[in-house]
Amino acid sequence: MKQSWKPGNMLYPLPVVLVTCRHENIDNVFTVAWTGTICTNPAMVYISVRPERYSYELIKKSKVFTINLTTKKLVKAVDFCGVRSGRQVNKFEAMQLECQEAQTINCPILKDSPVNIECKVNDILELGSHHMFIATVTNVQVDENCLEENGRLALEKSDPIVYSHGEYYDLNQVLGSFGYSVRKKKKKK
């Protein structure tokens, strides 16, 4: 038997990311789960943000932000940056988050994040509780510690995490790889 539930957000698990922003001399970081890829070419992403967030004002004014992928090591900062506002506390200092600079936009990136995605806002869709910032990816910085010898990004080396129904999880098992269901097995010689 199935139950019918009223419409709600049930699309889980999701990536949970740390978004950094800067307007004039103010830097801030906050946690976002309403995020995703919306186009491959040009590379485009979105974040959906409540207008009452401090970061909302900053991003609306500067039109830039970075998405920083998260890891087991960052999970406490992920939670903290999602329950404390930059209006009251410097979250970089409180969580000892070291910053570097983005290369294509005027914005900090997180040093300990394996992948930093630099984004320029094209559009803001005022959907309801959240406004959707639609953005073009202008550069991606990748931690060399997550690269294999052939240059492949092995994100699993960073211990990535996901968010599902209020909880953070790690990913601990590979179940297959893209296209494995139709791939022919190599014949043994």
Ligand SMILES: Cc1cc2nc3c(=O)[nH]c(=O)nc-3n(C[C@H](O)[C@H](O)[C@H](O)COP(=O)(O)O)c2cc1C
């Ligand atoms: C796991 C998690 C996911 C979150 N996802 C979002 C989100 O997608 N959009 C949003 O506006 N707020 C989200 N929040 C809440 C903000 O991160 C939170 O309100 C934060 O304190 C805002 O910081 P600021 O006021 O410094 O901008 C999330 C919080 C947590 C803990």
